Amino acid sequence: MSDLDAFRAEVRAWLEANCPAEMREPIREEGDVCWGGRNWVFKNDAQKQWLEACAAKGYTVPDWPKAYGGAGLTPEQTKIFKQEMKRIHARSPLDSFGIWMLGPALLQFGTEEQKVQYLNPIARGEIRWCQGYSEPGSGSDLVSLQTFGEDKGDHWVVNGSKIWTSYADQADWIFCLVRTDKANKYQGITFMLFDMASKGVTTKPILLISGNSPFCETFFDDVEVPKTQFIGEINRGWDVAKYLLGHEREMISGGGAGGDMISIGGAFAKAFGKNAAGELDDPILRAEMAAFDVDVFAYRAMGERFMDMWKTGRAHPASSNMMKYVGTELNKRRHELVMSGGGSEALEWDSEETKGGARARGWLRTKANSIEGGTSEVMLNVIAKRILDLPGA
Amino acid sequence: MPLYHNDDQAMLKDSVAPFVAEQAPVSHLRKLRDSADATGFSRDLWAQFTEMGLPGMLVPEAHGGLGMGHMEAGIVLEEIGRNLTPSPFLSTSVGAVAALAKAGGTQAGRWLPAIASGEAIVALAIDEGAKHRPDRIATTATRAGNGFRLDGKKSFVLHGHVADMSIVAAKTDGGVTLFAVPKDAKGLTADARRLVDSSLASHVTLDGVEVDSDAVIGEVDAGGDILDALLAATRTGAAAEMVGVGQGAMDMTVTYLKERKQFGKLIGEFQGLQHRAAHLYGEMEVARATVMKAQQLLDEGSEGAKLMVSVAKAKAGRAANLAVREGVQMHGGIGMTDEYDIGLYMKRDRALAEYMGDVHYHIDQVARMNGY
Ligand SMILES: Cc1cc2nc3c(=O)[nH]c(=O)nc-3n(C[C@H](O)[C@H](O)[C@H](O)COP(=O)(O)OP(=O)(O)OC[C@H]3O[C@@H](n4cnc5c(N)ncnc54)[C@H](O)[C@@H]3O)c2cc1C
Ligand SMILES: Cc1cc2nc3c(=O)[nH]c(=O)nc-3n(C[C@H](O)[C@H](O)[C@H](O)COP(=O)(O)OP(=O)(O)OC[C@H]3O[C@@H](n4cnc5c(N)ncnc54)[C@H](O)[C@@H]3O)c2cc1C
Numbered sequence: 001m002s003d004l005d006a007f008r009a010e011v012r013a014w015l016e017a018n019c020p021a022e023m024r025e026p027i028r029e030e031g032d033v034c035w036g037g038r039n040w041v042f043k044n045d046a047q048k049q050w051l052e053a054c055a056a057k058g059y060t061v062p063d064w065p066k067a068y069g070g071a072g073l074t075p076e077q078t079k080i081f082k083q084e085m086k087r088i089h090a091r092s093p094l095d096s097f098g099i100w101m102l103g104p105a106l107l108q109f110g111t112e113e114q115k116v117q118y119l120n121p122i123a124r125g126e127i128r129w130c131q132g133y134s135e136p137g138s139g140s141d142l143v144s145l146q147t148f149g150e151d152k153g154d155h156w157v158v159n160g161s162k163i164w165t166s167y168a169d170q171a172d173w174i175f176c177l178v179r180t181d182k183a184n185k186y187q188g189i190t191f192m193l194f195d196m197a198s199k200g201v202t203t204k205p206i207l208l209i210s211g212n213s214p215f216c217e218t219f220f221d222d223v224e225v226p227k228t229q230f231i232g233e234i235n236r237g238w239d240v241a242k243y244l245l246g247h248e249r250e251m252i253s254g255g256g257a258g259g260d261m262i263s264i265g266g267a268f269a270k271a272f273g274k275n276a277a278g279e280l281d282d283p284i285l286r287a288e289m290a291a292f293d294v295d296v297f298a299y300r301a302m303g304e305r306f307m308d309m310w311k312t313g314r315a316h317p318a319s320s321n322m323m324k325y326v327g328t329e330l331n332k333r334r335h336e337l338v339m340s341g342g343g344s345e346a347l348e349w350d351s352e353e354t355k356g357g358a359r360a361r362g363w364l365r366t367k368a369n370s371i372e373g374g375t376s377e378v379m380l381n382v383i384a385k386r387i388l389d390l391p392g393a
Numbered sequence: 394m395p396l397y398h399n400d401d402q403a404m405l406k407d408s409v410a411p412f413v414a415e416q417a418p419v420s421h422l423r424k425l426r427d428s429a430d431a432t433g434f435s436r437d438l439w440a441q442f443t444e445m446g447l448p449g450m451l452v453p454e455a456h457g458g459l460g461m462g463h464m465e466a467g468i469v470l471e472e473i474g475r476n477l478t479p480s481p482f483l484s485t486s487v488g489a490v491a492a493l494a495k496a497g498g499t500q501a502g503r504w505l506p507a508i509a510s511g512e513a514i515v516a517l518a519i520d521e522g523a524k525h526r527p528d529r530i531a532t533t534a535t536r537a538g539n540g541f542r543l544d545g546k547k548s549f550v551l552h553g554h555v556a557d558m559s560i561v562a563a564k565t566d567g568g569v570t571l572f573a574v575p576k577d578a579k580g581l582t583a584d585a586r587r588l589v590d591s592s593l594a595s596h597v598t599l600d601g602v603e604v605d606s607d608a609v610i611g612e613v614d615a616g617g618d619i620l621d622a623l624l625a626a627t628r629t630g631a632a633a634e635m636v637g638v639g640q641g642a643m644d645m646t647v648t649y650l651k652e653r654k655q656f657g658k659l660i661g662e663f664q665g666l667q668h669r670a671a672h673l674y675g676e677m678e679v680a681r682a683t684v685m686k687a688q689q690l691l692d693e694g695s696e697g698a699k700l701m702v703s704v705a706k707a708k709a710g711r712a713a714n715l716a717v718r719e720g721v722q723m724h725g726g727i728g729m730t731d732e733y734d735i736g737l738y739m740k741r742d743r744a745l746a747e748y749m750g751d752v753h754y755h756i757d758q759v760a761r762m763n764g765y
Binding site: 293299302304314 | 395396397647650658661662664667668670672674676678679680682685686700701703705707708711753755756760761763764
């Protein structure tokens with residue numbers, strides 16, 4: 001037996017012994033996702049038990065080094081771990097911006113002290129982070145941001161506001177882009193970290209078209225941030241931000257095509273009934289769904305190739321933009337089909353049978369996929385310039 | 394297995410890519426076309442392919458080949474696609490080899506070494522109408538004397554008029570049977586037609602063709618699995634070639650966007666074109682990954698291969714089609730001229746799209762395999 005086979009057997013046995021049955025069910029609603037943090041209320045014992053078991057083993061962040069709360073797995077081992085998780089339909093033990101975005105940036109740019117201090121609580125699900133990038137006047141053109149940190153010797157005093165800060169009202173800490181030099185556009189931004197409980201931080205929820213409100217406007221009113229709480233170099237936060245956005249896109253595109261990516265047509269055949277030939281009883285929708293299935297299975301292959309290449313440094317640095325673009329557009333198409341397939345039932349907004357209009361709300365939520373983390377148009381700009389090397393701007 | 398080329402495969406690509414580009418660039422196709430060549434490919438070039446061991450890549454080593462996989466064959470096919478190289482590689486070295494190697498027996502012993510040594514060209518006589526419908530084979534094989542008598546008509550048989558042997562799929566009493574029909578069989582005629590991409594494909598007539606019982610590839614009535622192997626290999630190969638065609642067209646187009654000036658700017662500066670080019674890039678990358686996945690699953694003998702093969706043929710079909718359409722459009726008027734190569738890409742794509750099942754056929758297969 002090769003080392004990898006042995007590793008697979010070990011993971012399989014561990015999952016068998018440690019993953020509760022309730023955690024092998026598909027995610028059905030928002031509360032099924034475990035975000036962790038100081039104020040987290042576990043949905044049930046199984047969710048708590050699953051997080052603790054994984055955290056103890058380093059499996060919330062399997063490829064991070066052991067010193068920072070990970071399991072220190074190689075890319076091949078990580079792939080096997082994920083395959084085995086998928087095989088038993090295990091839920092992710094912990095989802096967080098700390099894992100997806102801040103963690104990789106810290107691993108790349110943080111000091112040893114910062115890594116130990118911030119990464120371990122992320123891995124254990126103790127501190128929940130939010131991302132303070134966008135501002136009312138700075139979305140796609142992020143580098144135009146205005147939130148300002150005034151130099152006061154050993155600390156900054158931060159004033160300004162952020163918008164679309166996902167879960168700002170539930171997060172413990174924020175990683176934030178702050179202008180620290182007004183004269184220099186790109187090299188005048190610092191990547192700061194601070195506690196959302198700091199004096200002068202307030203949040204206000206924003207209601208979305210889905211009827212949910214996981215987003216906030218975030219206001220900073222003379223917030224004091226110690227000079228130790230920045231990553232990378234002062235005024236060079238843009239480098240960190242860009243690196244982190246790559247990971248954000250990797251994450252969004254990974255989920256982009258929708259979890260397990262099972263055939264969509266197969267799921268709807270029951271609702272429609274089949275004709276004598278055993279085909280879904282709406283030929284046009286059948287064709288659209290099958291064409292979509294082709295794209296989903298194809299995207300899954302792309303996802304595998306992208307990860308294989310990304311993890312071994314073979315991928316073009318901007319290829320995460322392509323994954324984000326293709327994956328999010330695909331996910332929007334999926335939800336259009338889910339609504340068509342669901343017919344009038346999918347329109348129900350708050351009935352018990354529809355789990356509070358989960359399909360309709362989910363459909364509306366996906367419209368943000370091609371906006372959040374950089375819009376599709378901006379992704380195409382980046383591909384055109386950085387990968388295809390087309391001229392201009 | 395990671396989904397990128399390993400060192401050996403990368404080395405293969407490094408030797409095949411410049412070889413095909415130098416020996417058989419698009420001008421090679423033009424020369425054959427303009428001289429109204431009657432073979433459909435260059436025998437000299439095939440001899441050079443043979444020197445490199447390419448015809449027998451997929452042939453098992455026991456039969457004199459290199460015993461490589463679909464991933465490796467795909468590397469060659471992509472370069473063939475990129476350069477629009479006319480060649481019997483897909484039918485002979487991929488489709489026929491897959492069938493013969495799967496079947497084993499007399500015909501494998503007879504033909505596999507001949508393919509590996511570059512001596513034999515093999516045609517695949519499967520389709521019978523304008524569209525690919527392998528489940529509706531009407532050609533019959535009836536027992537006669539020591540062997541069989543074949544009657545029927547086959548269409549879209551690439552290299553049918555020059556092949557040393559044709560693999561013919563026919564109905565027998567209890568199922569489908571594949572036959573190895575040699576070139577000189579009495580009653581076999583091939584009427585070669587020039588296609589839009591300048592290749593030659595034949596309408597083949599089997600009029601009481603008599604073959605011995607050892608012409609059967611595999612077992613009588615049990616040709617279904619062998620036909621499936623042939624189809625899976627050929628479809629995947631065609632998809633790989635389409636990725637090459639699409640990539641070639643895209644590269645030409647992106648280059649043109651950086652050269653052509655209108656309104657005082659390089660046209661590649663216009664966002665309307667940038668976004669379409671970037672979208673095309675994404676589609677091509679996805680298609681490439683999908684084809685590689687199908688190749689990998691075929692090489693592993695995985696159960697999931699059948700689904701992925703149809704996904705790959707459909708996805709590569711869509712992506713390459715987008716590449717050639719955008720290619721001609723973004724070249725403006727010059728893209729419509731015969732002198733410019735981009736139109737040749739559009740023509741080759743159309744022929745490959747139709748070969749062994751078009752996009753719609755394979756989308757339909759995907760629906761069926763998923764139970765709707
Ligand atoms: C659900 C959701 C969650 C989010 N979470 C967070 C978060 O946690 N933290 C955070 O900081 N931000 C977050 N965002 C903000 C997000 O990053 C921005 O919305 C996004 O960057 C777009 O900026 P904008 O909304 O200002 O749109 P704008 O930049 O005003 O864009 C408007 C339109 O113009 C197009 N456009 C803009 N520039 C160009 C160009 N150069 N070429 C072509 N088209 C262009 C855009 O594509 C878009 O279609 C979130 C957004 C959403 C919807
Ligand atoms: C079959 C045929 C018959 C013709 N007959 C005649 C005739 O009888 N008389 C005559 O005078 N002309 C004729 N034309 C020429 C025709 O009008 C031009 O081909 C056409 O105007 C496009 O110009 P171009 O070919 O130089 O392409 P280009 O202008 O070089 O365009 C190349 C590509 O760039 C795009 N592009 C260019 N500018 C922009 C921009 N600002 N923003 C976004 N995209 C842009 C174009 O849409 C195109 O996709 C004919 C052309 C053809 C193909």
